[in-house]
Each structure stands twice: as structure tokens, then as C-alpha cells.
Amino acid sequence: MAETITADMVIHDVVTRYPATVKVFHGHGLPCTACAVGARESVAGGARTHRFSPEKLELLVKDLNAAANGEPTSVAPKKAPVGKGIPLNMLSSDPDRKIKQVIAIMSGKGGVGKSLVTGLLAVSLRRQGQRVGILDGDITGPSIARMFGTRGQPTKSASGGIEPLRSKGGIKVMSMNMFLEKESDPVVWRGPMISSAIKQFYSDVDWGQLDYLLVDLPPGTSDAPMTVMQALPLDGVVIVSSPQMLATMVVMKCVNMVQQLKGLIVGVVENMSYFETPNHERYEIFGPSNATELVSVTGAPLLGQMPIDSALTSLCDAGRVEEYYSDAYEALAANFVSTLKIKR
Numbered sequence: 001m002a003e004t005i006t007a008d009m010v011i012h013d014v015v016t017r018y019p020a021t022v023k024v025f026h027g028h029g030l031p032c033t034a035c036a037v038g039a040r041e042s043v044a045g046g047a048r049t050h051r052f053s054p055e056k057l058e059l060l061v062k063d064l065n066a067a068a069n070g071e072p073t074s075v076a077p078k079k080a081p082v083g084k085g086i087p088l089n090m091l092s093s094d095p096d097r098k099i100k101q102v103i104a105i106m107s108g109k110g111g112v113g114k115s116l117v118t119g120l121l122a123v124s125l126r127r128q129g130q131r132v133g134i135l136d137g138d139i140t141g142p143s144i145a146r147m148f149g150t151r152g153q154p155t156k157s158a159s160g161g162i163e164p165l166r167s168k169g170g171i172k173v174m175s176m177n178m179f180l181e182k183e184s185d186p187v188v189w190r191g192p193m194i195s196s197a198i199k200q201f202y203s204d205v206d207w208g209q210l211d212y213l214l215v216d217l218p219p220g221t222s223d224a225p226m227t228v229m230q231a232l233p234l235d236g237v238v239i240v241s242s243p244q245m246l247a248t249m250v251v252m253k254c255v256n257m258v259q260q261l262k263g264l265i266v267g268v269v270e271n272m273s274y275f276e277t278p279n280h281e282r283y284e285i286f287g288p289s290n291a292t293e294l295v296s297v298t299g300a301p302l303l304g305q306m307p308i309d310s311a312l313t314s315l316c317d318a319g320r321v322e323e324y325y326s327d328a329y330e331a332l333a334a335n336f337v338s339t340l341k342i343k344r
């Protein structure tokens with residue numbers, strides 16, 4: 001076996017070049033792959049910080065090389081338990097609030113399925129009879145209205161606010177789409193205007209009484225997520241990622257932002273986890289799951305792992321996401337609902 005990984009290599013370089021080594025670091029009790037330390041610290045340095053004996057370090061390096069070469073390691077493969085994690089602190093629930101809970105759906109990474117997961121989570125709550133709204137916080141690339149097939153111009157509500165659109169299933173939706181003449185019209189706005197649009201979507205829209213307002217966000221950690229974290233009475237954040245190592249690393253920036261701003265991560269969703277053939281053969285198209293790492297870094301439960309499902313894409317494109325059912329989705333929905341402690 002070629003000794004490709006040595007103790008003086010930087011941890012992040014190791015996991016970037018050999019993603020399979022993440023589980024070895026974790027299996028040996030080294031969480032440095034996900035924290036800032038790993039960006040500059042060597043394997044030996046990380047081991048020193050965690051008081052490894054020379055023998056333990058030697059075994060770690062041996063296992064890292066084994067994992068990099070696709071060989072078995074001394075670390076048992078661990079699967080993130082779906083629906084289990086560190087217990088949550090209870091979300092705030094002021095009975096007088098018109099909108100009882102505001103939950104943002106975030107990811108540092110683009111295209112991992114934030115909007116789709118937002119839609120699915122909203123549908124799962126609605127199916128429980130909850131009053132649900134979705135604030136499409138992706139001002140320049142809105143996609144929620146399309147997914148729910150909601151079209152129309154904004155109108156004034158009886159109380160003088162903006163009336164949100166309603167999906168077929170009764171979910172209230174507010175999206176920048178409503179203000180555009182054509183769906184393909186670009187919104188060429190700078191950060192402050194985006195922030196102010198999000199604040200207005202929250203305060204000037206006549207949401208009425210809602211049990212949940214879900215906020216779909218664009219990727220990254222810039223204006224829109226910052227505004228939502230700082231200007232909205234946010235109760236929790238759901239993090240969405242895909243199994244790709246790169247996605248996990250970029251998502252980590254978002255996790256760090258939420259933690260720095262003292263937000264509460266209520267759960268993690270891994271999307272596009274696998275593809276299943278009609279004969280039930282599974283293919284991990286984007287690679288093995290990184291959910292264990294996300295769970296350990298966030299301290300929040302894994303709500304579910306969604307497969308790549310062409311039926312789901314078609315329903316979204318047709319504006320009929322509310323008609324979607326699948327086993328994986330049922331599991332995600334059940335975990336999300338029980339995480340939010342809804343009395344059925």
C-alpha cells in the first residue's frame with residue numbers, strides 16, 4: 001500500500017484530496033476536519049491537540065492511508081441515525097405572536113435543493129393541518145411560486161398590507177415573482193435593496209395567523225441570510241447539504257455563520273443522497289454521505305436523506321409539489337414534524 005498521507009500534511013488538504021478520510025478522523029475522535037483548526041493544522045498537530053499518544057497517531061495515519069486507498073480501517077463505519085441527534089432546546093413559542101415560528105432554510109452551497117426542501121417541509125406541516133407560509137427570500141432567483149404553481153399579481157389585503165398568494169393546498173406564498181412582469185425578468189439589485197425587500201416581505205405582507213413561516217434563502221452567507229438572521233424573529237434554521245465533500249465544506253461556512261449569530265440549527269437535511277433504480281439498487285451518485293459530519297458539527301438531528309427522484313423534479317416543474325409522496329419524504333416529514341414538537 002502506498003503511504004500517500006503523512007502526519008505533517010494539513011488536515012483540510014487530506015480531506016479535500018481523500019474525502020473518505022473524514023470518517024477516519026471522526027472515528028478517531030478528531031472533529032478538526034470541520035473546524036477552522038483543520039484549515040492550517042497538520043494531522044500530527046491535530047493529534048497533539050487531542051492528546052494522542054505516538055502509537056495512536058501512527059494508527060490514525062495508517063487508517064487514513066487505508067481509507068484513501070479504499071481499504072478497510074480500524075474504525076467501524078458509522079451511519080448518522082436519521083431522526084436522532086443531540087436533543088433540541090425548545091423553540092420559542094409566544095402565544096400572542098401572529099406568526100408562531102419562523103424557520104429559515106439555508107445552505108452555503110447553491111443548487112443543493114434548499115428551495116425544494118423548503119417546499120417539502122412546508123407541505124409536511126400543511127398535511128398536519130398547520131397554517132403555513134413561505135417567504136421566498138431568494139429575491140434575485142425566486143423559485144418557490146413556480147414549485148407551487150402560484151401565479152398572480154400582488155393585491156392589497158383588507159388591512160392594507162400585501163395579500164400573499166395561496167397554493168392549492170392552502171400554503172401562503174410571497175415571492176419576488178409576483179412583482180415581475182415576466183418570470184424571466186431579472187432583478188438587478190444591490191444588497192441593501194435585497195435586505196429591504198426581505199424585511200418588507202415579512203412586515204408588509206398580511207400573513208394573518210400562521211403556525212409556521214418558512215424562509216427560503218439563496219446560497220451563501222451574504223445579505224439575504226444575514227438579514228433573515230438579524231432582522232427577523234428567527235426561531236430556527238434547517239441546513240441543507242448534498243453528499244459531496246465540497247458541498248459539506250461550503251455548507252460549513254453557513255453553519256459557522258448561524259453559530260456565530262447564535263441561531264439554533266433545528267435539523268440537517270441531506271438531499272440528493274442517492275439514486276434508486278426500480279429494482280431497488282442504490283447508487284450514491286455524489287459520493288458517500290457526509291451526514292455524520294454535519295450532525296456532529298451542528299449538534300442537530302439528521303431529519304432525512306432525500307434521494308434523487310425524477311418524479312419530484314417533474315412535479316416541481318409542473319407546480320404540483322404538494323402532490324408528492326415517497327417513503328424517504330414521509331420519513332423526512334415525520335422527523336421534521338416531531339422535531340418541531342407538533343401535537344398530532
Ligand SMILES: Nc1ncnc2c1ncn2[C@@H]1O[C@H](COP(=O)(O)OP(=O)(O)OP(=O)(O)O)[C@@H](O)[C@H]1O
Nearest residue numbers: 110111112113114115116219272307308309313316
Ligand atoms: N432530491 C431531488 N430529486 C430530484 N430533483 C431535485 C432534488 N432536489 C432538487 N432537485 C432539483 O434540482 C434543482 C435545484 O434544486 P433547488 O432549486 O431546490 O436548489 P437550491 O439549493 O434552492 O438552488 P439555489 O442555490 O439556486 O437557490 C431543481 O430543479 C430541483 O427541482
Ligand SMILES: [Mg+2]
Nearest residue numbers: 114115138143
Ligand atoms: Mg433556491
